[in-house]
Amino acid sequence: GKEGVISTRKIAAELGCRTIGAGLNEVEASEPVYLDEAGGIGMFCVSYMNECIPATATEPGIFRWDDLDYIKRRIDEIKAKCRWCFIVAHCGEEFSPIPLTYVREKYHKYLNMGADAVIGHHPHVPQNYERVGNKLIFYSLGNFIFDTDYQRIQAHTDLGVLVKLHIDGDRLDFTHLPFRIDRKTHTLNELNELFIFRHISPVEFAQAVPLSAHVFWQNY
Numbered sequence: 732g733k734e735g736v737i738s739t740r741k742i743a744a745e746l747g748c749r750t751i752g753a754g755l756n757e758v759e760a761s762e763p764v765y766l767d768e769a770g771g772i773g774m775f776c777v778s779y780m781n782e783c784i785p786a787t788a789t790e791p792g793i794f795r796w797d798d799l800d801y802i803k804r805r806i807d808e809i810k811a812k813c814r815w816c817f818i819v820a821h822c823g824e825e826f827s828p829i830p831l832t833y834v835r836e837k838y839h840k841y842l843n844m845g846a847d848a849v850i851g852h853h854p855h856v857p858q859n860y861e862r863v864g865n866k867l868i869f870y871s872l873g874n875f876i877f878d879t880d881y882q883r884i885q886a887h888t889d890l891g892v893l894v895k896l897h898i899d900g901d902r903l904d905f906t907h908l909p910f911r912i913d914r915k916t917h918t919l920n921e922l923n924e925l926f927i928f929r930h931i932s933p934v935e936f937a938q939a940v941p942l943s944a945h946v947f948w949q950n951y
Contacts, residue, residue, distance in 0.1 A: 752776025760786035771813030778821040829943035859931035
């Protein structure tokens with residue numbers, strides 16, 4: 732709620748941490764963070780509204796993922812100053828190993844608006860990634876520290892992946908480190924491979940949609 736947004740941002744500011752995705756109003760919630768590296772990088776965060784209250788002109792909350800006009804204005808603002816625009820997306824259906832169609836369509840819209848990469852992290856299980864020309868979509872990085880009993884009853888919530896973006900001129904690439912959460916010791920164990928974390932083509936995605944919908948229905 733309101734008090735949580737206020738206190739979290741206050742503590743972050745006191746510790747010198749820069750935040751994205753939530754604020755005391757929609758301007759603060761959508762405010763990008765800028766980095767000087769690689770010709771300039773601008774990042775902001777969008778979120779589902781299922782569990783999160785959207786910020787308004789006067790009330791605190793999150794920057795909603797479906798406010799496409801506002802998102803486009805922020806992307807244009809970043810691209811006027813920077814070479815790169817990255818969007819962190821607290822979106823996607825929980826516990827589904829494959830992104831649903833409407834999530835993929837939204838992320839592609841962000842790329843068409845000018846974003847260079849979308850990094851998703853809401854589903855709590857790892858999902859595929861997708862290359863779209865020189866742009867990237869990571870549909871879900873899986874679980875990390877939000878490993879609660881609510882998630883533990885679902886399959887594959889002990890898996891995650893760390894992603895490191897690499898910028899070489901106008902070329903965007905990445906390396907990744909898959910891991911499994913050791914719930915007895917509360918540590919992360921490196922894995923050699925995470926099969927689900929691989930490129931998914933448009934053809935493969937279309938074939939997988941019925942499976943994704945079925946798993947989503949089963950989970951709920």
